[in-house]
Amino acid sequence: MILDNFVKMAVxxxxxxxAEEIVILDVREVCSFTSTLVICQGRSGRxxxxxxxxIRDTLRExxxxxxxxxxxxxxxxVLMDYLDFVIHIFMEDRRKFYALEHLWGDAPRLAWTPPRPKARDGSGIAGAGTGS
Incomplete structure (x- = not known):
């Protein structure tokens, strides 16, 4: 499955x-209400x-x-239902308690590589400062 552009934007x-521990599951074969689940966590309620x-602002834009x-x-x-994909954002203890990755254990995980950090010196290459 190729990741939907909206899923990529959300992730x-x-x-x-x-966000920590980001997991993307292709649930098309094991779920009737959506195609993709995104699960991640934060360290605090804030x-x-x-x-x-x-996520909401990026997708709305x-x-x-x-x-x-x-x-x-x-x-x-937090559960964000976009119909074709559903996003779950947990506190760590809630994520462990509900264990959605295990509930949907038969669903394949989709690969996702986070974007490289932006350079602070404007060069486009992280850590490419002048060194002086």
């Missing part, structure tokens, strides 16, 4: 806000909310709005 937005906002969002106020487990 990149999450990574930009330091970070979970920040990741949620970044590109014409994609969620069908439904749950749990944003508490920030322990």
């Amino acid at each position: 990149t937005a999450a990574a930009d806000k330091n 970070q979970v909310q920040t990741i949620t906002t970044a 590109n014409g994609c709005r969620p069908h439904h969002v749950e749990g944003e106020r508490r920030g322990e487990w």
Whole structure:
């Protein structure tokens, strides 16, 4: 399965806000309500909310709005339903408790490589400073 552009945008937005343990599952063969699950976590409720906002804003700017969002106020487990894909953003303890990766264990994991960090010196290459 080739990753949907909206899924790539969502995962990149999450990574930009330091989401941890990002997993993408192709659930087409084992699930009737969506094609792709994205699961990630934040270290605090505030970070979970920040990741949620970044994903929502990025996708909205590109014409994609969620069908439904749950749990944003508490920030322990946010579910963002975009119909073709569903995003779960957890606090670490909630993620371990619900263990969605194990629940959907038969689903293949999709490869995703985070973008390289942007250079701080404007060169386009991370760590390519002048050294002086």
